[in-house]
Amino acid sequence: MQHIIDRFISYVIIDTESDANSETTPSTKKQWDLAHKLVEELKNIGMQDVSIDDKSYIMATLPSNVEHEVPTIGFISHFDTSPDFCGANIKPQIVPNYDGKDIVLNADKNIVLSPSYFKDLLLYKGQTLITTDGTTLLGADDKAGITEIVTAMEFLINNPEIKHGKIRVGFTPDEEIGRGAHHFDVDKFGADWAYTMDGSQVGELEYENFNAAGAKITFKGKSVHPGYAKGKMINSMLIANDFINELPHGETPQETKGYEGFFHVHHLTGSIEETVLELIIRDHNKKKFEKRKELIEKITKKINKKFAKQFGEDIVTAEIKDQYYNMKEKVLPVKHIVDIAEQAMKEIGIKPLIKPIRGGTDGSQLSYKGLPCPNIFAGGHNFHGKYEYVPAESMQKAVEVIVKIAELTAIENSARK
Structure with a gap:
């Protein structure tokens, strides 16, 4: 799990705050810093067809290792962070074996992450939490999702005995300002369907949004x-x-x-x-x-x-x-893609939490561009502010879900296009 923590921290310390007032794509030059790092990392772990276009959209392929016909699936996350709160000079703090009590994020400013206010913290007693230092957001939205996708691809590459079909990976800029899917080339991506790894707590599985x-x-x-x-x-x-x-x-x-x-x-x-x-x-x-x-x-x-x-x-x-519009209209006709994700969670001991998104994701716009795209948990909580945190164990669970979805989709005659 330390590998996941280290990877996540290497991403969040890079400032990628987007800017709604900018007319460029990406909306801020600093998003390129993480984009280029991700391209090199995808190449280093052994992904193929790694590409980045002039608007910083990243795509890569993990080829199928089965001989029978298998649907091509995708996993997508965004690398920008919200302009709602400071995303520069992020200094993550590690809280091992969380004891269920108040976490002092910043003693000088008296900023405390408390379960008396944020009750979800109590779900993670005994786990390793990654928090802010009280002066910035963390960036788990959605660098946790990127961490999970890269780690899952690396795991599949290093464990070829796990059977899977062709998998496409996509990382986007500017999701936080509503533009993440604007220049996403669905035809180039070439997946039958995809999943955004952009939800919150463990078990979240969403195919309805505002x-x-x-x-x-x-x-x-x-x-x-x-x-x-x-x-x-x-x-x-x-x-x-x-x-x-x-x-x-x-x-x-x-x-x-x-x-x-x-x-x-x-x-x-x-x-x-x-x-x-x-x-x-x-x-x-x-x-x-x-x-x-x-x-x-x-x-x-x-x-x-x-x-x-x-x-x-x-x-x-x-x-x-x-x-944007409710993706439910585009996902229901291919509801089996939700069923596969639900089954994957159940098989690794996660209780699926199927509920509507009180917001939107890249998946909403992508669904209307022809790429049905439900949303899966990435593990973080309290996004867009100084109280943001993510349990390392939640990121590990998300990695396992990605791997299990890949396995289930590759079972001959079980995954319908």
């Missing part, structure tokens, strides 16, 4: 000296506040779970003359998703009508853009 859209709402106003503003001033910030109050109460991320959708206001900047509100719209149900977008339009029209005479033109404009 339908997603982003909305940018712009509010206009009129600035007048406040002492003489009666009947003249229009404060765009207050109109934005009215807009937010028109959204359904109780339908925010902090008040929903499971299949419940939400509106999430994540940026609000403004002045009297102009305010810009940015929010995201999420729902698993396609009809409810469309109704949420319609509500944004309805509120916009209501406010425009209210100020039509005073302002003389539309005072509010709404730009709504779909981001």
